[in-house]
Amino acid sequence: MKLALIFDRAFHAMADMHWRMLAGLILFHALSSWLLLAMAGESALQPPAVFFYWYATTAYTVGYGDLSPQGVAGRLITAVWIFPGAIAAFTTVVAKVLAGIGDIWRVRRSGKGDYSKMTDTILLVGYHPARTPKMVDELCAEFRGGQTLVLLTRQSATELDSRIRYVQSESLTSTAALARAGVANASRVLVYASSDADTLAATLAVAAAAPETAHIVCFFEDADNARLLAQHCPKVEAILSSGPEMLARAARDPGASQVITALTSHLDEGATLFSLTWQGAARPIGDLAQRLWGLRATLLAHQPTGAASPRFNPPRETGVEAGDRIFYVAAERLDQFGLEGS
Template sequence: MLLPRMKLAVIFDRAFHAMADMHWRMLAGLILFHAISSWLFLAIARETELHDPLTFFYWYATTAYTVGYGDISPQGVGGRLVTALWIFPGAIAAFTTVVAKVLAGIGDIWRIRRSGKGDYSKMTDTILLVGYHPVRTPKMVEELCAELNRSQTLVLLTRQAVADVDPRIRYVQTESLTSTTGLARAGAANASRILIYASTDADTLTATLAVSAMAPDAAHIVCFFDDADSARLLAQHCPRVEIVLSSAPEMLARAARDPGSSQVISALTSHLDDGATLFSLRWAGAGRSVGDLTQRLLHHRATLLALQPHGAETPRFNPSPETGVEDGDRLFYVSAARLSQPSLAGY
């Protein structure tokens, strides 16, 4: 007696897995066939109450969902036999198969993303982080998330396998930071901002060259170097990339000569504290004077630090009040929050 039961269980298990692996179109076709055949069988059994298509659909759906309100049911012996032998097994099996396929699909997507095999090439306005450092990368993520718009997504591209992925970022693993396939999956072609921070300057150099060839012209690319020679080499080939050089020796010397200066600079570069932060604003439209904008910034409890004219390589500190601010110029100011141009224009 036990052996036939085991064989029956194996048969049902194989049938269930076969249906779970079935293509959605094939599954939809089988469900449609079962529903139509069930309707025909009930019609032959003279179940007139279930003959109306909408009424039958309602009853068939509640039967498949295993809800069974009981407000409608077959009345004759033939209809009940059809329901017990054909409709119940088929409808419930179809419903459980659909649920299994949906849950399996969700699980597959979750596993793919957790393993770094996700594809975010169709996303737009993303912020892409290239390279991973176990200590510094999480800090960059915190800084970026402090001002992250709802429409923006953080994507991390790295060679390392990251076990504990921050839920706020999308994770892409690749064999090389210069891989066109990996950069494409990370959405480099549609990213609005790209940060490159690799383990070595050589990796940063090659990754930045690869990113620059794929990123859109409007994307702002920033990379970090310890060595000034590598930075100069990159600047010759990719002049639009903003290069951040390690300033640890200079900061150490400045802190020795001017105590507390390192704390001030650190506070200005971080947005995670309650103090003021350094921001920039690209001016667009009609020109204004530095003096006018300074007063407008003071109204918002902000201070103008520097002005970088459009096309200039370096900013000008403490510009005179008569200096004009034209379209494309960039303002650097210190404030507790980021300000928009409309807020300055309408103060």
């Protein structure tokens, strides 16, 4: 009974050790085992590679039986010293690894994970139970797992989406929470809070912490909030609710709402609206429109660098300069090289 108590206390003491201390004890036990077997005259187990193989199979409890001590002294040393120590070391390492994995899982599930080291992420700020999952579906369909999605929200998640990383904070403007969510390295940030006031505050916080190259998009119900944001963060793209306008358009032009919805969704089959920032040499937009037509795509609009809004149906002779953005409708996203082809 006392022996079992001693082993139990020893096991828990090893489990609470740091990795360096545990590695030192394992090394000490292996070296002392090798020396004891040498003193016992077990010459077959003395070569370092042979001893390592035998010691590892002993610790892993595999026990192939191809190597074993031959003398009485060597067998006693193995039974009393090597077996308990090697097996205890192996089980302790396994226990610590599993405990570490469990701690990481619990931290991430509670929203306390740290994703500040990740790069080129897509950060979603705020959560709407019906609309946020749809945004996740759209982003995953577009990027197909190529970028990591991180969600910063005030709500405690009960059912986590395996496609996103989760950060919980009492405030969407918290500098620490935004840092843990990886805002400093994000390539895109989508802000969709429960109210326009929260969206405005969160967007201002994001704009202050995100890199210059990050594309920030936010959603407002009220145009006044969008105008207020534009005064402080002109580079942020604000999306306004188009419910009344969509309703009126559908009444005047039946089917218009279905077309607009299809153009904005990557989940629906058929054409989808895309944009591309032109990086090549200047060329007439008519040439690009013809090239797009050959790729089964349709040019929709052209937005010159610095322009507040895109121009629809521009004249064919309009020049497209480096940095301009073109909008087109296609079944899939096209790249610069495809458009530069003859």
